Amino acid sequence: MAKKALSMLSKSQEAAATCVCFNLRKASRAVTQLYDGILQETGVRATQTPILIASYLAGEVTVSHLADTLVMDRTTLTRNLKPLEDQGLITVKTGNDRRTKAIALTSQGKAVLTRVLPLWEKAQKQIVGGLGNDRFKSLLAELSAAVSVARS
């Protein structure tokens, strides 16, 4: 009994301090709030920026393909596209293969992206500057590795 209770206490302390999932989510919350604050004047959120960028880079793309690119659940992306479509930043139309939807950035979306990118850079520089370039590069590499491990 005493042993089990002790193990529960020490394991809880270890989990609180070292859990990769918790610490990733914690950092995500903090960093997302920083980006959101800086991007606020554009009306675009930190979470929406990658979608706009990927749409811009892909030209015209299906929901599933875009979800793969963003390493995002397909149904999550579908929900996330809605406010962007409502704001006129993207269009969603039926593709030639009528099972698919073709996502494309509108000219308004491109205009907004032009305003977003300098602010993104500002936020990014605050983080990179605070971390230092070495830790920044190390962080990116480890996040990439974590994704590979988690999905393998």
Add this chain to the structure above:
Amino acid sequence: MAKKALSMLSKSQEAAATCVCFNLRKASRAVTQLYDGILQETGVRATQTPILIASYLAGEVTVSHLADTLVMDRTTLTRNLKPLEDQGLITVKTGNDRRTKAIALTSQGKAVLTRVLPLWEKAQKQIVGGLGNDRFKSLLAELSAAVSVARS
């Protein structure tokens, strides 16, 4: 014109590849799904585990204090407490200072935590094993630094 378009393209490519916010969120999604899959049989989610653990370690704690501990928005925590209370894993009662709420883990919550912790360890070992101990420790340190920078 050509210059601006080029800058937009290259900046978009840079953002897609290096954005700290996006890469953190991406890794959070992937890692959370791994933990969720392993924890599934307990009925407790990866996001709920830290709340149970912090409640267990704190003994009895107010919403705001728990939110500080978890580096989580107070109102987010309030919403997250609801399903845990519904499942009977925690109790929420008015504190002596009647402005406050006292959060406490129930005996059922402790029993569930006993089942959760070994599975948490299993998930954690998959990630740590995949990353290697050096990269794991480095990742934790950089996430901690990122939180400090983002909140400063």
Add this chain to the structure above:
DNA sequence: CCATAAATTGCGTATATACACCTATTCTTG
């Protein structure tokens, strides 16, 4: 050519996140 499998997407449901605003309680001070 048709029956069936595969591919693509949407929707129902539930939880996670956080900002703005509101209420209730306690503290502070004249």
Add this chain to the structure above:
DNA sequence: CAAGAATAGGTGTATATACGCAATTTATGG
């Protein structure tokens, strides 16, 4: 002690996330 300040918490609203299931369309094997 009463009025304003400070503190603790909840609610409305909007977006983010993802699992399971259903619907539609395309590809494929006999």
